[in-house]
Amino acid sequence: MTSTFLRHELKAFWRSKNTGKSIAVRIVMGLLILYFLAIVSVIGFGLDKFLEKAAGKDMMITYCGIILLYYLTDLFSRLQLQDLPTLRVQPYLQLPVKRNSLVRYLAFTALFSVFNLWPFLLFVPFVFKVIAPVSGGLAAIAFIASIAGLTVFNNYLALYLKRKANLNGWIFLVAAAVIILIGLSDFLWHIFSIRNFSYLFFGNLIHYPVLAIVPVILGAAMYYLNFLYLKDNLYLEELGSRKVARYKNSTDYPLLNHFGNIGDLVGNELKLIFRNKRSRSAFIMGLFIMFYGLIFYTNPKMSGEGYKVFVSMFMTGIFIINYGQFMYSWQASHFDGLLVSKVNFVDFLKAKYLLFTIISTLFLLLTTPYVYFGWKTLVIEIIMYMWNIGVNTTIVLFFANRNYKRMDLSRGAAFNWEGIGSNQWILSLPLLITPFLIYGPLALLHQANTGLALLGLIGLTGVLTRGFWINKLAADFYNKRYTIAEGFRNK
């Protein structure tokens, strides 16, 4: 059965309208993964040397101390980057396919993630080089088993949280906040020490290899929890419709009435965002990103202006990046309706600009308290805000004209997992890199302020010449509309 599912998924991949784009993403992804694997392997194989240099005789203590620390950061990055395995289960549910084999497939394929390779490359060479010769084979096996157990545990914990978060974006915020708080209470407030705790376990593991059973059980339990959760949720669609639905009120945004037809379109899109789980997650994700300032600015090593440019762009523009890159797929299910209606495409584009401007402005206002870290932080934020609404918006819409993939918002979000993952971030790389192509070289030449001024100027020019870009985009859309509409009709 597993091989059938795999074959179906391969077909889905190759026969999708967006194959070209997906392949490009995979290739970039593959190169990045190879690069990181190489780095991690070098660190892993040299770990004993590095630790010897840094800690000398206490190398064992340091080694044992960093393991749990690694898993904490691992969990944090998994939450943001790991992709959820996708399979459209619906067509199989009424067929004589065992539910268990469906769920097992979903649960098992989740193990094929590079995240699960890293800890082995990082920690296992040390086990062979240092622990095995000194403490014997049994201890080495115990270490490897523990690492495997913790990796599996992290893998499924992250997936479990992500699945939950897809249903309710706040869960993601809470999970991320808890991880950050754990980190802060160690490094900032010194309430407890993760390293000591980690050493407590792994230090004892050398003498009592039996302890390895704890992480293995943890891993197995987490797998089982995921399995049960998935199995329960195969019914979710049905549960969702049986639930007594709350009365859905009609909403109105009086402020938008000033913008006439364009305001109506923005109002509709705001409703789209807040009434669909996936788009709502994209918005809540933006709220989460606002904490990036806290992570970066409080860290003296990462509070340089270059970082501020990056963080500011992210904080004020995350919604443009996150939501914009799936445009106009959000509206795929009623795209035909839009085309035959009296909506003028120039108005349609103006509405997109207005929407991005409104939300970016909101995020800018929410992040103004970062002025605490110096008035220049705020200046940079405003500059990057201009950049976002002046330049990034246009880039995102340019790519939106080239996005032919249908997205079904109305389907239950529980099995709609294409949301937040590394693939998504890859697509946003061009957006993230462009400002640094301008700022970077100037900063290296000690002309950082000129760089900032230039960024601001380009952003402002972008805003002032919007009319021009809107006409260009409208003309471009006009040529592509048949392809877009056909792609969106393609379920």
Add this chain to the structure above:
Amino acid sequence: MIEIKNLKKVYGGAVVVNVQELNINKGESVGLVGNNGAGKTTMFRMMLDLIRPDAGHVSSNGENVAGHENWKNYTASYLDEGFLIDYLTPEEYFYFIGSLHQQSRAHVDDFMAGLTDFFNGEILKKGKYIRDLSKGNQCKVGVASCLLQGPELLMLDEPFANIDPSTQFRLKSILKDINKNRGVTTLISSHDLNHITDVCDRVLLMEKGKIIKDIATSSSTLNELEQYFGVGQIAPGNAAEREQR
């Protein structure tokens, strides 16, 4: 009103639509019938500039629909749920469509009050998003939004398919009314031969992309169509019934 010339669409080597010439005059009520895959929906989509024809063109009021947008001012259409914004409530959707035609909310409310029978209490003030409505009720929303636009040309693709019998009768009388009393040109496709011959003055029969019959409806039309679709052979029950008559 509508003029089609040499309209052609080919998908992967197969000709889906190939219409040499078709003229629809103002005020006509035209029905389109044909088996699955005959090209009805594809032709509708080309008439609405949703698909690029491989050859030929469709003009509406003397103007090519592709490349112009004037036809949108007087054309209302509902082909499938893809025409509805499914995360809005029906009221919000009607207000939106109304606002595109410069209609006030009060006007929209008034208009919808006139459709109470057609809605049968299933649409308005139910506190549901369109996506939570059944297919039949979604169809009612689509048809109502078309009527709201006060069109000169109305195009519906299989409007009878998902709605209950009472609504089918109400829809038929609405369609007859707007055609006879308000001069709206209607173009409707359906698999239900009874309905189509009842509502339309002219019936087009499509087969493999071509219009093979173009008949003015008379008392013999239904028989003629049934002959073509082979009711007698496929459903022996019906044939027996007719023999009794």
